[in-house]
Amino acid sequence: MSDPTCQTMLDIRNGKRASTVVLQLFNWKGDIWGGGSTLAAYEDGKAQQAFAQLKQALGSCRSYEGTGWVGKYKATLTTEQAPGVGDEAVRFRETVPMGPEQPGDRNEQFTVVRAGNTIVTFRKLNVGDSASFPTDLVNRQVERLQNAQRP
Incomplete structure (x- = not known):
């Protein structure tokens, strides 16, 4: 990883530091670009600590280089307005140039x-255009998560 703070961001957004991780894929009718959570x-207390590290990493991570399924790439990060859900939230976008033979840049x-003690990451992918995970679905999923943690 070209930037260690970006590695922190990747680890937390992918749940690498958690004790238990569940992945869910979302497909939308009429949209070939999927999403997931x-x-x-x-x-106890480690989700709050990890989220603080995530916010700190997003403060300095602007781009990183890596290797994926199709080879080397360079991702650029831009922060966006976070929704007012959960105990705290952040939102950002990663853009990866795909080259002139592709329909556009990868945009996620x-x-x-x-x-509480969980961190959920919602992601939505598109190529050649921007896309957003549906806000109403984020709100409903977070509400369910909060209700499940109540005694």
């Missing part, structure tokens, strides 16, 4: 929300 459960939005 990563639900990461942490031991991430909405990351902490609710």
Whole structure:
């Protein structure tokens, strides 16, 4: 990883530091570009600590280079207005140039929300255009998550 703070962001958004992780894929009718969510459960207090590290990493991570399924790439990050859900939330977008032979740049939005001892990441992918994970679905999923954690 070209930038260690970006590695922190990737680890947290993918649930690498959590004790339990569940991935869910979303497909929308008429949209070939999917989305998904990563639900990461942490031991007491560790989700809040991880989220603080995520916010700090997003403060300095503007781009990173990596290697994916199709080879080397460079991703550029831009932060966006976070939704007012959960205990705290952030939203950012990653853009990866795909080259002149492709229909456009890879564009993926991430909405990351902490609710109690969990961090859930919603992601929506598009190529050649921007896309957003549906706000009403984020709200409903986070509400369900919060209700499930109530005693």
